[in-house]
Amino acid sequence: GQQLNQSPQSMFIQEGEDVSMNCTSSSIFNTWLWYKQDPGEGPVLLIALYKAGELTSNGRLTAQFGITRKDSFLNISASIPSDVGIYFCAGLPNTGNQFYFGTGTSLTVIP
């Protein structure tokens, strides 16, 4: 199956700092999704991206569909303690009919 690599694997940041993470693939994708998994819960959709170069925001979160269509980025501004969790990207290849999930980025926010 497709491999989606997320970077970094984990982050420890101070409250108030900005966060950046990315997801890369070896092939071209048509759709990118970003999910957040709170501790003890299931992943919840944050942002969906459908077009190369697209930039979409959801509150303090901004995600971008990479221009090469092989990557996507998620930024969180002014982090707060409730941002803690695991962030997953998911991508739909242009030749496929199922989503593939990234390896996850674990975020810890220190108050």
Added chain:
Amino acid sequence: DTAVSQTPKYLVTQMGNDKSIKCEQNLGHDTMYWYKQDSKKFLKIMFSYNNKELIINETVPNRFSPKSPDKAHLNLHINSLELGDSAVYFCASSSGRAETQYFGPGTRLLVL
């Protein structure tokens, strides 16, 4: 109001037992999935059903058998449980095979 629900939330059992996990979605979706999340938090797809038909069956031991009695339900039965089956199992659903997936709260399975 819960869109995708799973029962039970926690399951502790002995090796060798047979157990089932149930999933229901009230979103009117056609496609449902089972994922396994291991201790490293990787989400690995196990099965996918579209309109009650199996469409994805990843390399999973045949001790795992999904059953979809109707479009709104996808249950997972596990025979002869092994220690390595301990994980969190997530059910998800989507309106189509290439559409956004919505996840349930997970079932935490511990095999002793």
